[in-house]
Amino acid sequence: MSGAELHQKYAPIMHFSRGERFFPMSADDFLTYTALYVKGQQTPAIPRGRVRLKDLTGRYSSRETFLRSVATGPIHGMEVASEWGTAAIRLIYEWSQNPVVTWTEDLARSAYDWFSEKTKAATQLFWWNNLLLPKAHADKKGSVQKKLPRFQLPQEVRKSAVESYEASQDKDRNYTYYYRTVQQAGYLDLQYWFFYAYMDRIVGAFTFRRDVYAEVEKDTTFTTTAWILVVVIAFLNRLGSNASGNLVNWLAGAVVDTVFAVIGFALAAVVISVVGRALFSAEVTFDELARTLGLAYVWQIVGVIGVMAAFSNALACVLAPVLVIAVILLVIAWLVAAKVALDLEWGQTIVTVILGGIAWIVVMVVVSGAVRGLLGL
Numbered sequence: 248m249s250g251a252e253l254h255q256k257y258a259p260i261m262h263f264s265r266g267e268r269f270f271p272m273s274a275d276d277f278l279t280y281t282a283l284y285v286k287g288q289q290t291p292a293i294p295r296g297r298v299r300l301k302d303l304t305g306r307y308s309s310r311e312t313f314l315r316s317v318a319t320g321p322i323h324g325m326e327v328a329s330e331w332g333t334a335a336i337r338l339i340y341e342w343s344q345n346p347v348v349t350w351t352e353d354l355a356r357s358a359y360d361w362f363s364e365k366t367k368a369a370t371q372l373f374w375w376n377n378l379l380l381p382k383a384h385a386d387k388k389g390s391v392q393k394k395l396p397r398f399q400l401p402q403e404v405r406k407s408a409v410e411s412y413e414a415s416q417d418k419d420r421n422y423t424y425y426y427r428t429v430q431q432a433g434y435l436d437l438q439y440w441f442f443y444a445y446m447d448r449i450v451g452a453f454t455f456r457r458d459v460y461a462e463v464e465k466d467t468t469f470t471t472t473a474w475i476l477v478v479v480i481a482f483l484n485r486l487g488s489n490a491s492g493n494l495v496n497w498l499a500g501a502v503v504d505t506v507f508a509v510i511g512f513a514l515a516a517v518v519i520s521v522v523g524r525a526l527f528s529a530e531v532t533f534d535e536l537a538r539t540l541g542l543a544y545v546w547q548i549v550g551v552i553g554v555m556a557a558f559s560n561a562l563a564c565v566l567a568p569v570l571v572i573a574v575i576l577l578v579i580a581w582l583v584a585a586k587v588a589l590d591l592e593w594g595q596t597i598v599t600v601i602l603g604g605i606a607w608i609v610v611m612v613v614v615s616g617a618v619r620g621l622l623g624l
Contacts, residue, residue: 473541487553
C-alpha cells in the first residue's frame with residue numbers, strides 16, 4: 248500500500264461543535280486575504296490576495312518578512328505597552344536602571360519561555376527586549392517574582408483579523424488537513440497537521456493555553472460571554488449531578504444548584520481578587536478574574552455525562568473516575584487562569600485559589616444544601 252493510500256485509509260474524521268467559529272483551513276485559502284510585508288516597510292511587497300505559497304519558500308522566505316491579514320498596522324511598541332499595568336512599567340524601569348548582562352542567543356531562548364508560544368517571533372520586534380531578556384534569564388534561575396509584561400494584540404487589530412477570516416469563509420468550507428509519512432526508529436509514522444488561522448478560546452481553555460487566558464483577561468468584550476459560559480455550563484453540570492428518575496425534582500434541583508453555582512463562582516472570584524490584592528499586592532480586578540476563571544470553567548461541562556449514570560449503576564461506576572479527573576482538570580485550569588490574572592508566584596496563586604475554592608464549596612454544599620432541604624429536593 249502506498250503512502251498516499253495509507254493516509255487516505257487513516258485520514259482524520261472531523262467533528263465540530265455547534266457555534267464553533269474557526270476551522271482547519273487550507274494555507275492557500277488563508278493567503279487569499281493576506282498581504283506579504285518586509286520588516287520596516289510600510290507598503291506590502293506582495294499586495295493582499297496575490298501571495299502564493301511559492302513566494303514564502305522562494306524570494307521572500309527570510310525571517311524579515313511576514314503576512315498580515317488586516318489593514319491595521321504595523322503594531323508599534325507603545326501600542327503594545329499601553330495594554331500593560333503599572334507593575335510591568337515599573338519592572339521595565341527598574342531593569343533599565345540595573346542592567347544584568349548583555350544579549351545572547353541563550354538568553355533569548357530563556358526569555359521566550361516567558362512569552363506566549365504564538366508570539367515568540369513578535370517579541371523580537373520591540374525596543375524593550377534588551378531590557379527584558381537579561382533580567383528574565385537571571386530571574387529564571389532565582390526566586391524573583393515573575394511579572395514580565397505580555398504581548399497583547401490591540402482589540403481593534405484582533406477584531407479586524409477575525410472579520411477578515413470570517414469574510415473569507417463561505418458555506419462550502421474547504422476543511423483541510425496536511426500529512427506526511429516518516430520512517431523513524433523502525434516504524435512508519437503517519438503524521439497529520441491542521442492549519443488554523445486563529446485558535447478558538449474554548450479549545451485554548453481545554454488545553455491550558457496561558458496566552459488564551461491572558462487574551463481574555465484584557466478583552467473587556469468577553470465579560471458577558473464569560474458569565475454566559477458559567478451559567479450554561481453550571482446548568483448542564485448540575486443536570487448531570489442531579490440526574491434521577493423523578494423528572495420534576497431533577498430539573499428543580501438542577502435549577503436551584505445552578506443559581507448557587509453562579510453565586511459561588513462570583514464569591515470565589517471576589518475572594519481570589521481580595522486575597523490577591525490584600526496579601527500579595529496583585530493588580531487585578533473582579534472582571535478580569537471573572538473572564539479568566541469563567542473561561543476555565545468550561546471543564547465543568549464534563550459533569551453533564553452524569554445524566555447517563557441515572558439509568559445504569561454500571562455506567563455510574565465507569566463514569567465516576569472520569570468525573571473525578573474532570574474536577575482535577577478544572578482545578579488545574581483555575582490555577583492557570585488565576586496565575587495569569589494575578590501575576591503571582593505559584594505558591595501565592597495556590598493559596599488564593601484554595602481560599603476562593605473554599606468559598607465556592609461553602610455556597611454549593613452548605614447554603615445550596617440547606618435550601619434544597621427546605622424545598623424538599
